[in-house]
Amino acid sequence: MQNFIKFFIIIAVLVSLLTACSDEQNKKYQVFPNSYGKVDNIMVVADDYTWTTTIGDTFRNYFEALYPVTPQPEFIYDLQHKTPKEFNEAKILKTHRAIVIIGALDDMNDPASELIRKSIGEKNIQRAREQSNYRIAFNANRWAQGQTVIYWFAPTRDELLKTIVKDNKVVMKELNKADTEMYIEQIYIPGQNLEASALINSTFGINIKIPKEYILAHDDSVAVWLRKETNKISSNIFIYSLPLSDSTMPSPEHHKYFRNKLTKTYFSTHIEDSYMQVDDRVLPIYYQEMMFDKKNTLQARGLWGMVNDFMGGAFVTYMIEDKANERVIILDGFIHAPGQKKRPELRKLDMIFSTFNVES
Numbered sequence: 001m002q003n004f005i006k007f008f009i010i011i012a013v014l015v016s017l018l019t020a021c022s023d024e025q026n027k028k029y030q031v032f033p034n035s036y037g038k039v040d041n042i043m044v045v046a047d048d049y050t051w052t053t054t055i056g057d058t059f060r061n062y063f064e065a066l067y068p069v070t071p072q073p074e075f076i077y078d079l080q081h082k083t084p085k086e087f088n089e090a091k092i093l094k095t096h097r098a099i100v101i102i103g104a105l106d107d108m109n110d111p112a113s114e115l116i117r118k119s120i121g122e123k124n125i126q127r128a129r130e131q132s133n134y135r136i137a138f139n140a141n142r143w144a145q146g147q148t149v150i151y152w153f154a155p156t157r158d159e160l161l162k163t164i165v166k167d168n169k170v171v172m173k174e175l176n177k178a179d180t181e182m183y184i185e186q187i188y189i190p191g192q193n194l195e196a197s198a199l200i201n202s203t204f205g206i207n208i209k210i211p212k213e214y215i216l217a218h219d220d221s222v223a224v225w226l227r228k229e230t231n232k233i234s235s236n237i238f239i240y241s242l243p244l245s246d247s248t249m250p251s252p253e254h255h256k257y258f259r260n261k262l263t264k265t266y267f268s269t270h271i272e273d274s275y276m277q278v279d280d281r282v283l284p285i286y287y288q289e290m291m292f293d294k295k296n297t298l299q300a301r302g303l304w305g306m307v308n309d310f311m312g313g314a315f316v317t318y319m320i321e322d323k324a325n326e327r328v329i330i331l332d333g334f335i336h337a338p339g340q341k342k343r344p345e346l347r348k349l350d351m352i353f354s355t356f357n358v359e360s
Contacts, residue, residue: 035097035144039179039186039344041078045087045101047110055161056081059102062168068286069301070314070342077175084111095144097182098175102164104157105129116151129155135163138174148178183351187211193226200224201359204241206329209355218266225266233337235345237352238266240330248328250298250319252287256280259317259332263304271309276334279305279312293357296321301346304334314342316349322358331356 037043042063050056064075080096087093088111103113105125117125120137128134135154142149150171154160191212199216200208203224214226214237228235240262242248248258256278263276278285285302292299298319305312315334322329333349335342 032141032143032145033095035095035147036092037097038078039182039347040076041080042098042100042175043080043082043087043093043096045082045084045099045112045115046103047083047112050102050104050110050112050157050160051081055102055157055164058161058164059168062164063172067343067346069283069303070346071303071312072342074341074343076172076343084115087115094142095147097144097146098148098178099142100150100152100171102152102160104155104160105153106155107157113153116153119151120153128153132159135167136170146178146182148174150174179347180351183348187348187351196224196226200239204239204329205325205359206239207355207357207359208239208331209352210237211352223262223266232340233335233345235335235337235349236333237349238262238330238332238334240332242328242330244321244323244326244328250296250321250328252285252298252300255287255298255300255317255319256285258330259300259315262330262332269306269309269311271306274306274309276304277307278315279303292318292320295323295358311336313337314346316346316353318353318356320356325358329358 044051044059046056060079063077063079067074067076082093101112101115103110103116105113105117105128107113119139120128124134124137135152137151137153139149139151141147152160152163152167152171154163188209188211193210193212193214196210196214196216197208199219200206200210203219203221210226211228213228214235215228216224217227217236218225222241224239226237242258248254260277267276268274280302283303285300288299290297290299300315300317300319302315303312304315313334313336315332317333318331320329320331331353333346333353335345335349337345
């Protein structure tokens with residue numbers, strides 16, 4: 001009998017060990033589903049009280065700011081709000097590609113805070129109480145492949161409001177990083193137009209990756225125009241080079257002057273005497289100084305319209321000061337997409353232009 005009991009105990013221990021190993025292996029090799037959701041779309045998990053009071057209002061003030069500049073108002077991000085109850089009960093919601101969970105850690109009545117506490121652990125809860133700069137935790141592929149989950153927290157509701165005001169750009173940067181990867185995949189997965197890239201290189205001595213869908217519309221000794229046409233949108237890339245001088249340095253005045261001069265020369269419709277011009281009568285051009293390929297650059301965003309014709313859309317221009325080659329390079333992208341959102345197409349043009357560099 002004693003031998004039988006010993007044998008039974010040994011078997012039980014072995015089964016237990018095998019089960020533990022099996023669970024460990026399953027966890028290690030668990031296959032997550034692919035995440036779903038469009039670029040620039042965020043699921044925000046917060047209880048109703050948080051979302052409908054000052055904290056939620058402040059969050060929306062930053063993340064639903066207007067994208068500059070589109071013919072009809074478009075937000076920087078499209079937000080979906082879900083309560084913790086909705087989020088926990090519908091498994092599909094946990095596979096969204098961009099999730100932001102907001103809560104005050106010391107609020108024991110907030111289920112969103114409970115989600116955060118379970119996720120970051122007691123050690124980090126204490127760290128948040130002791131360190132005022134620890135307010136955000138990132139988790140990639142938490143419930144799905146290709147997913148970004150952001151826990152945004154503070155010990156109290158007052159401090160939670162402060163971090164949303166102070167740290168919103170940190171969160172946006174992380175979301176934009178994931179969105180950029182998805183945009184790049186969407187843009188270049190069909191391939192590249194290597195002939196167009198080679199033409200641009202031989203004309204201007206610059207490198208830029210042109211997606212396969214763009215075809216050559218015009219080229220001469222000083223300009224290259226490429227365009228992509230679908231049944232919904234027309235997306236265009238125009239590249240030009242100016243000699244560097246006081247009258248061509250990147251500035252708002254020079255941008256508007258040269259863009260109007262060039263578009264009047266190169267772009268028209270079938271209507272006689274039609275030509276493209278900047279349309280800043282209602283919405284002003286949005287200008288931002290930045291570094292592009294380590295060069296002083298003026299970025300411009302605005303609207304264009306056709307003189308003597310009923311067409312218009314949005315544009316983005318980069319005026320790049322290339323001192324080494326004594327020139328100003330103009331990268332201009334413009335779209336015509338009636339009835340469609342302009343932000344995604346403008347973002348794609350930004351991604352294409354971000355591949356730019358001057359040959360050394």
